[in-house]
Amino acid sequence: MTVSHKVSPVFRLLLPAFVVILVVVAVPLVFSFYTSFTSYRLTRPDSILNVIGFKNYVRLFGSAEFWAALLRTIAFLTVVLNLEMLFGLGIALLVNQVTRGQRAIRTIIMFPMMFSPILVGFQFKFMFNDNIGIVNHILQRVFGVTQAIPWLVDGRLAFVSLALAEIWNSTAVFAILLLAGLMAMPQDPIEAAKVDGCTSWQAFRHVTLPFLMPFIYIAMTIRSLDVGRAFDIVKIMTDGGPAGRTELIWTLSARAGYEDARMGYANAMSYIAVLLSIAFTLYFFRKLTAARQFLDEADA
Incomplete structure (x- = not known):
């Protein structure tokens, strides 16, 4: 007696997507993870078979250049995220007060995030150029600055320039998400706070901001x-x-x-960066869960 097993139509429908994900995502991930334990160099294809264990990772943890880049990445992430959150919150609060033309304003706000990061990089590179950049031109013509400021040559100013470019490109993510939160917020708690004699700041601090925290952590x-x-x-x-x-x-x-051809070493560095991203994601997810629990308890 034979039992016929029919393939589910849903499985057959999703099978091409699974194959594409396997080929495009899973295979390169497995390959890069394997090469992080080898001495693989692009100029020596046979070195992909030379397994060296955790030597790449040990070498990374002993590299001052790697630690400097890692700490710089964390600092860059912290500065950019907090400033984007503050600017996005301010924009969302202002747009939420608009009664006419709000749809058009929301569309305009989203314009920067539609630009490719490469295009934004070129745009800000020319804006901050110390010879022909518009930033120095304005500083010299309007504010009387006598010398050109080397925005992209000085280390600290270059870091600031990069942060400004990143903030301009992506503050809209915070603004749109927080504006959605403000539009979804019930007005009864705000009106009750005003009746109880709360100032605008107190109502924002104790009513509006706690309601927006889940949206802030999603954006984060x-x-x-x-x-x-x-x-x-x-x-x-x-x-x-x-x-x-x-x-x-x-x-x-x-x-x-790609420049030094040390692909195994580079892949090991990339996986440490992935772990850093996962750590930040888990941190913000825990904050998001706590913020939701706080709102649930407040509603109860």
Whole structure:
């Protein structure tokens, strides 16, 4: 007696998607993870078979260049995320007060995030150019600055320039998500706070902000993954310079893999960066869960 097993139509429908994901995502992940335990160099294809265990990772943890790039990446992520959150919150609060033309304003707010990071990098690179950049031109013509400021040559100023480019490109993510939170917020708690004699700041601090915290942490999670792997803008504007002072972990990884041909070493560095991104994601997810529980308890 034979039993016929029919393939589910849903499985057959999803099978092409599974195959594509396997080929495009899973295979490169497994390959890169394997090569992180080898001495694989692009100039020596046979070295892919030379398994060296955890030597790449040990070498990374002993590298001052790697630690500097890692700490710089964390600092860049922290500064950019917090400033994007503050600017996005301010924009959302202002737009929420608009009664006419709000749809058009929301569309305009989203314009910067529609630009490619490569295009934004070139745009800000020319804006901050010390000879022909519009920033120095305005400072000299309007504010009377006598000398050109080397925005992309000085280490600290280059870091600030990169942060400004990243903030301009992606503040809209916070603004749109927080505006959605403000539009979904019930007005009864705000009106009750005003009846109880709360000032506008007190109503915002104790009523509006706690309601927005889940939206803030959702935006933080999304943007932490983007900023944590920042590459395009840094590569175009400074290429990690001057003297490596804006080198982030992904630009350092790309340099090790494609310029120095040490692909095994670069993949090991990339997986440490992935663990860093996962750590930030888990942190913000825990904060999101706590914020939701706080709102549930307040509603109860």
